[in-house]
Amino acid sequence: MIPVIPHPTRTVVGAVGALALGPDSSVRAEEPVLAGIAQRFIDDVVDDTGLHLILGGGPSTSSIVLSLVASLSVEFPPPLGLSPDGGDPVNESYRLTVTATGVTVEALVPTGIVRGLATLRQLISASLTEDATALLDEVLIDDSPRFAWRGLSLDVVRTFFSTEQIRRVLDAMALFKMNVLHLHLSDDQGWRIEIPRWPELTEAGADGAMGDRPGGYYTRHEFAELVTYAADRSIVILPEIDMPGHSGAVLRAYPELTSSMGPNLLDPNHPGVLEFASDVIAALAQIAPGPFVHLGGDEAFGMQPEAYATFVDAARTLAVAAGLRPIFWQEASRSSLGSSDIIQHWMALDPEIEALLLSGDLGDLAEGVPEDLGIPTAMLTTIAEMFRIAQTDVARAIERGAKVILSPASHLYLDRPYAEEPLDPTQHDLHRRLGLKVYPRRTIAESFDWDPVEALGEHPEAIAGVEAALWCETIATIDELEFMLLPRLAGVAERAWASGPGASWAEYRLRLGPQAPLWHHRGWQFFTSSLVDWATSPTTEDIATP
Numbered sequence: 042m043i044p045v046i047p048h049p050t051r052t053v054v055g056a057v058g059a060l061a062l063g064p065d066s067s068v069r070a071e072e073p074v075l076a077g078i079a080q081r082f083i084d085d086v087v088d089d090t091g092l093h094l095i096l097g098g099g100p101s102t103s104s105i106v107l108s109l110v111a112s113l114s115v116e117f118p119p120p121l122g123l124s125p126d127g128g129d130p131v132n133e134s135y136r137l138t139v140t141a142t143g144v145t146v147e148a149l150v151p152t153g154i155v156r157g158l159a160t161l162r163q164l165i166s167a168s169l170t171e172d173a174t175a176l177l178d179e180v181l182i183d184d185s186p187r188f189a190w191r192g193l194s195l196d197v198v199r200t201f202f203s204t205e206q207i208r209r210v211l212d213a214m215a216l217f218k219m220n221v222l223h224l225h226l227s228d229d230q231g232w233r234i235e236i237p238r239w240p241e242l243t244e245a246g247a248d249g250a251m252g253d254r255p256g257g258y259y260t261r262h263e264f265a266e267l268v269t270y271a272a273d274r275s276i277v278i279l280p281e282i283d284m285p286g287h288s289g290a291v292l293r294a295y296p297e298l299t300s301s302m303g304p305n306l307l308d309p310n311h312p313g314v315l316e317f318a319s320d321v322i323a324a325l326a327q328i329a330p331g332p333f334v335h336l337g338g339d340e341a342f343g344m345q346p347e348a349y350a351t352f353v354d355a356a357r358t359l360a361v362a363a364g365l366r367p368i369f370w371q372e373a374s375r376s377s378l379g380s381s382d383i384i385q386h387w388m389a390l391d392p393e394i395e396a397l398l399l400s401g402d403l404g405d406l407a408e409g410v411p412e413d414l415g416i417p418t419a420m421l422t423t424i425a426e427m428f429r430i431a432q433t434d435v436a437r438a439i440e441r442g443a444k445v446i447l448s449p450a451s452h453l454y455l456d457r458p459y460a461e462e463p464l465d466p467t468q469h470d471l472h473r474r475l476g477l478k479v480y481p482r483r484t485i486a487e488s489f490d491w492d493p494v495e496a497l498g499e500h501p502e503a504i505a506g507v508e509a510a511l512w513c514e515t516i517a518t519i520d521e522l523e524f525m526l527l528p529r530l531a532g533v534a535e536r537a538w539a540s541g542p543g544a545s546w547a548e549y550r551l552r553l554g555p556q557a558p559l560w561h562h563r564g565w566q567f568f569t570s571s572l573v574d575w576a577t578s579p580t581t582e583d584i585a586t587p
């Protein structure tokens with residue numbers, strides 16, 4: 042067992058404690074293009090452990106050498122699914138070698154080096170000794186991802202998170218080799234991105250959030266900075282504007298777009314709505330780093346199916362005309378979906394809840410909905426109807442040759458309350474409060490019990506990628522966000538990256554415990570699940586949580 046998440050494809054372990062890395066150890070980039078990556082690695086190791094490595098060093102004196110190679114000795118099949126940057130999947134494979142004389146990280150392209158260094162960071166943290174040196178075991182690792190798209194969708198509307206806070210999320214994603222941060226930038230409660238020609242969106246529209254939480258938005262400059270920060274970690278940012286439902290903030294900013302359909306729906310037949318959508322899509326084309334944009338399409342409650350399909354078809358046409366590949370939530374499979382389309386599957390609930398919703402007996406479910414969520418009982422009937430109709434969405438999409446991003450709420454929604462108790466008694470309040478109570482509590486072991494390929498049955502070729510989602514109705518601060526993100530995010534990354542038969546919980550939990558010292562050292566809040574033996578590093582006691 043090597044204490045790395047996601048588990049590398051092949052590992053051969055040798056002598057224990059073969060290589061010591063201390064403050065005089067250096068990191069050398071063989072190619073100039075790797076210099077930035079080497080420096081970020083050094084900065085990361087300081088933040089992870091407190092160990093200061095040195096940049097540079099001669100060919101014979103450097104402890105860690107990064108180099109691009111023309112070929113790797115182990116060739117892996119290309120990953121499943123779509124590449125987030127739109128091209129053929131980037132080859133993220135790497136070879137990491139630790140011997141008594143040093144560490145080498147080799148890859149075909151810089152992204153492979155970035156992934157290999159994420160592995161090395163975990164090895165260093167797990168082997169830290171009392172005097173802040175790392176005592177690494179000999180190991181040969183050959184690794185490559187199972188899926189090309191390994192995402193996290195984050196709701197920055199119900200709670201607005203600053204770019205500094207988003208960078209913390211990107212840091213956690215990078216550690217687990219995730220590569221797509223999907224930002225949910227608009228919803229009923231707020232609008233979070235500057236759009237030229239529609240200034241009220243970020244005046245009136247950005248004001249609110251859930252309840253009395255403060256609003257906010259990203260300027261295009263701030264968004265571009267986030268894109269760069271993410272790209273430095275080989276992560277792509279995917280912007281989402283949610284239409285035609287969840288459009289309350291748009292209508293607050295531009296009441297003239299309101300129609301008889303309702304207070305949060307955009308009517309495609311309303312003069313002005315498609316012009317609005319067109320401008321928004323043009324703005325997204327400018328800020329999105331890749332060809333993909335997400336145009337929402339979920340939960341258009343109260344909209345006639347024809348109007349809904351008209352809107353989605355129009356949005357798709359506008360996006361394609363702008364040179365983009367649109368992604369929609371799964372409901373969009375009820376439009377003129379074609380083989381170049383991508384939908385995101387989310388409507389998979391726990392079997393007992395689905396059975397309840399489909400049976401029509403909503404009394405029990407209504408009991409579980411907290412009043413502060415403001416879901417009236419009448420709404421549950423609508424939700425049940427949505428789930429009934431949703432049963433055929435994915436099959437229809439696959440039949441038409443479309444691709445599917447897997448985000449089943451049953452296992453990949455991170456806003457689900459934790460079932461088991463926290464070991465840290467100061468977390469009882471967070472444990473009780475956080476997560477949507479409409480979802481039954483689940484242990485992190487239950488959440489981990491999932492396989493992407495099994496999820497799509499006979500059609501693994503239809504999988505575009507794997508994406509967790511964190512919705513923030515119950516989450517008001519960055520601490521609360523991190524508490525819901527960790528440790529489940531690591532489990533999603535494991536399923537999305539690791540090949541082979543799939544780790545068992547019993548084995549995986551042994552790799553999870555050793556992650557804690559790094560998380561502590563970074564000041565990341567995490568749920569101290571009582572199902573895991575969390576390691577304490579020799580230095581943990583001295584480190585104050587910021």
Ligand code: TNX
Nearest residue numbers: 339340370387454456477512
């Ligand atoms: C459903 S998932 C929603 C979100 C909520 C989420 C809560 C999806 C496409 N729509 O608006 O925040 O459930 O888990």
